[in-house]
Amino acid sequence: MAAFENNMTESTNGQQVLPVLRPFTFVGRTIMDWINSMGAATIFLCLALLRTLGRKQLFKTVQQTYFIGARSITIIMLVSLFTGMVLGLQSYHALLKFGAAGAVGSLVSLSLIMELGPVLTAIMITARAGSAITAEIGVQRISEQIDALSTMRINPIRYLISPKISASIISFPLLTAVFDLVGILGGYVSAVVLLGLNGGVYLHSIKTYVEMSDIINGFTKSIVFAVIVATVCCYQGYFAHMRRDSHGAQAVGLATTSAVVTSCVLILVSDYVVTSLMV
Amino acid sequence: MNTPLIEFRNVTKRFGTKTVLENVNLQIYEGQITTIIGLSGSGKSVMLKHIIGLIQPDEGTIFFQGKPITEMKKSEINEAFGQISYMFQGNALLDSLTVYDNIALPLRETTNLKKTEIDRRVMARVEQTELTEAIHKYPAELSGGMQKRAALARALITDPQIVLFDEPTTGQDPVRKNAILSMIAQYQRKFNFTAVLVSHEIPDVYFISNRILALYDRQIVFQGTPEELENFEHPFMDEVISSLEALQKELTxxxxxxxxxxxxxxxxxxxxxxxxxxxxxxxxxxxxxxxxxxxxxxxxxxxxxxxxxxxxxxxxxxxxxxxxxxxxxxxxxxxxxxxxxxxxxxxxxxxxxxxxxxxxxxxxxxxxxxxxxxxxxxxxxxxxxxxxxxxxxxxxxxxxxxxxxxxxxxxxx
The missing domain is CATH 3.30.70.270 (Reverse transcriptase/Diguanylate cyclase domain)
Structure with missing residues (x-):
């Protein structure tokens, strides 16, 4: 019996486990943590959505829309221009082999509208604004600014989180539209201006093959991504003080990294889920 | 004596396996300045955070005006906590807002006052706390003393009935420490709020306090007037008070x-x-x-x-x-x-x-x-x-x- 007890090791929650069971314990705990986090984040999102409306929220939402949306336009245009140009270049040479170079416009536009536009826009905003949101809220958390709001009877979720989620839901589709348009323009530049494809053919192919449902699907994805990115980034910052792996400024840094990585992974996972539901 | 404004009965708080407060009993009376003294890390701030509801006790009950908080309706809790302001040890000013906006924030977010009325009230507090030249500055641009005053102005802007001060003099030089304490005493007399302080400034804090609470070894070991504390026979006096007094003698x-x-x-x-x-x-x-x-x-x-x-x-x-x-x-x-x-x-x-x-x-x-x-x-x-x-x-x-x-x-x- 004593030998059996000696072989036991203590897990982090104080329970005794056999060494052979430790990997299972680790996997189980990780999965439980994930499920807990998902549940908490969903409640967090619901609380924030319930507090989006109100006269006092309008100005804060406009401010956040400016930060998340307007100030991301330059980087979105730059990325989308080159994405469209690369798409135009690659698809022109590929389709030329099949004598279908006239379909470049539709390939570029459909790729951008249905897939690349929403996904790349979401990833770019995560990198630019999402990381900043996590860091800002994380610093406010560890410096007790969020506690200070509570003591002033100001709901921190209403004051800090709801405007950011509203602004994301407004900004993501608009930036996706900008990405799509500039990307199509980039495709035009590479296929028509640089490679000599007929401009009318390029535009006609877009008009013929792109349908309203494709555009709606693209925007639906962008709204889903907006909710995911805003929730993950705000949640990571808001609970930066509860991280078990670090404290203080280091916790804010790790929370920011987690927010960006988790957002990017969830964007791609949800992209598949939403696409499979729409096809 | 009257019913205490705030009362702790057998309050216990643990963080993981560490017990910070154990069967704490205390009373805070209306219109008084009550000071909590104790060693660093003894749980004074935790106690203060229980009062405003930032932390909930694991065991025991907190009473507000004789009524257990756990038995109060949500509207009653909101009303009770709405009367309390909290001045954080690190000031907790919102660093993306100017001093003016920080002070105006509670009025903007929790009242429907007009802009002109908010401006009038904020400017009155700004003048009282001698911050006129700093209103358009951000907290990072202020000295420690000015940040304290800005935090004090923000804590007082809603005319609270109870103000909790978590080590309001931390990081200040001896003169400024006394200046902050005298400011608190002056405002307490002027606005007649109930003040609860966490402070190490012995004996200066005695001059402004009506009651002293001594937190030692996870419990309140003394409650009474500063004069009564002078005659208190307990290891707390040797370990805590003597060391703080020696420091004070060195400084003044x-x-x-x-x-x-x-x-x-x-x-x-x-x-x-x-x-x-x-x-x-x-x-x-x-x-x-x-x-x-x-x-x-x-x-x-x-x-x-x-x-x-x-x-x-x-x-x-x-x-x-x-x-x-x-x-x-x-x-x-x-x-x-x-x-x-x-x-x-x-x-x-x-x-x-x-x-x-x-x-x-x-x-x-x-x-x-x-x-x-x-x-x-x-x-x-x-x-x-x-x-x-x-x-x-x-x-x-x-x-x-x-x-x-x-x-x-x-x-x-």
Whole structure:
């Protein structure tokens, strides 16, 4: 019996486990943590959505829309221009082999509208604004600014989180539209201006093959991504003080990294889920 | 006594396996300044955060106006907590907002007041806390003292009934520490709120506190007046109070009241029956008016300089001094009779008027902006014997006070 007890090791929650069971314990705990986090984040999102409306929220939402949306336009245009140009270049040479170079416009536009536009826009905003949101809220958390709001009877979720989620839901589709348009323009530049494809053919192919449902699907994805990115980034910052792996400024840094990585992974996972539901 | 405004009954709080508070019982009464003292990390801030609901107890009950918070409706809890303001140890000013916006924030977010009314109230607080020049600055651009004042202004902007101060003097120099404490006392009298402080500033905090709570070894070991604490026999006094008093002596040169009384006993034991000693009571009159005109910082600087000079002058001849209240310093001359003391005081007054008073006045007058501010310093002497009660000698000295110096800022003399 004593030998059996000696072989036991203590897990982090104080329970005794056999060494052979430790990997299972680790996997189980990780999965439980994930499920807990998902549940908490969903409640967090619901609380924030319930507090989006109100006269006092309008100005804060406009401010956040400016930060998340307007100030991301330059980087979105730059990325989308080159994405469209690369798409135009690659698809022109590929389709030329099949004598279908006239379909470049539709390939570029459909790729951008249905897939690349929403996904790349979401990833770019995560990198630019999402990381900043996590860091800002994380610093406010560890410096007790969020506690200070509570003591002033100001709901921190209403004051800090709801405007950011509203602004994301407004900004993501608009930036996706900008990405799509500039990307199509980039495709035009590479296929028509640089490679000599007929401009009318390029535009006609877009008009013929792109349908309203494709555009709606693209925007639906962008709204889903907006909710995911805003929730993950705000949640990571808001609970930066509860991280078990670090404290203080280091916790804010790790929370920011987690927010960006988790957002990017969830964007791609949800992209598949939403696409499979729409096809 | 009345029903306590806030009461803890057997409150226990644990963080993981560490118990921070264990069966804590305390009462906080309306309209008083209650100060919680204890060693760093003993759970004072945790206790304060329980009061405002930032932390919930694991066991025990917290009562608000005699009613358990756990049995209150949500609207009642909101109403109760709506009366409380909290001034954080690190100020917790929102760093993306200016000083003005920080102070205006509670009014903007929790009331439907018009912009002009909010502006009026904010500017009134800004002026009271001497922040007029800093309203458009961000917290990072302010000094520590100004940040404290901004946090104080924000805490008071909603006219709260209860204000909780979590170590309001941390990181301040001795003069500014006293300035902040006197500011709290002044506002408490002016706005009549209930104040709960966490502070280490012994004995200065005694001068402004009605009640002291001592937190030691996870429990409240003392509740009572500062005077009652002086006679409290407990390891807390040796471990906590003595170390804090030693630090204070190092910083200001003056003994604490407790040390003063102990020194006095020691001196009297050595004296024969019939041998006399003398007590001198110095006071700076009209301190509140001075605060209003030159600010708390300058007034405290003047008091500190006065204390340092008194300590130096009388320390050289075997005397020892303590601050008895915010504007009073008592000096004990254990080996002097009345005639000798009068002669010593004459020398002191002559030096004080020639060297010290102009320096004190000129320093403080820089803040007076040309206003007429009068520094009126009085002193009284009384003789006692080993059998005489010290308090009655002090009272007698106080009743015999007469002016030893006067300085007027506007006149410059």
């Amino acid at each position: 040169g003056l003994f604490s009241k407790r040390q003063f009384v102990m020194l006095n006993h020691l001196q009297l034991k050595r004296r024969k029956v019939g041998e006399s000693y003398c007590v001198v009571v110095f006071s700076l009159n009209e301190l509140t008016a001075i605060y209003t005109k030159v600010g708390h910082d300058a007034a405290q600087e003047a008091l500190r300089n006065m204390g340092l000079y008194i300590d130096k002058h009388f320390g050289d001849i075997g005397g020892f001094s303590t601050r008895r209240s915010s504007n009073e310093i008592i000096t004990m001359l254990p080996y002097s009779n009345l005639a000798e003391t009068e002669s010593i005081i004459d020398d002191f007054v002559s030096d004080f008027q020639r060297q010290v008073l102009p320096a004190i006045g000129t320093g403080a007058c820089k803040m007076a902006a040309g206003e007429s501010v009068e520094f009126n310093i009085v002193a009284g002497i009384a003789e006692g014997q080993s059998t005489t009660d010290l308090d009655s000698v002090i009272a007698l000295a106080k009743s015999q006070q007469k002016e030893i110096g006067r300085f007027n800022c506007a006149a410059g003399e």
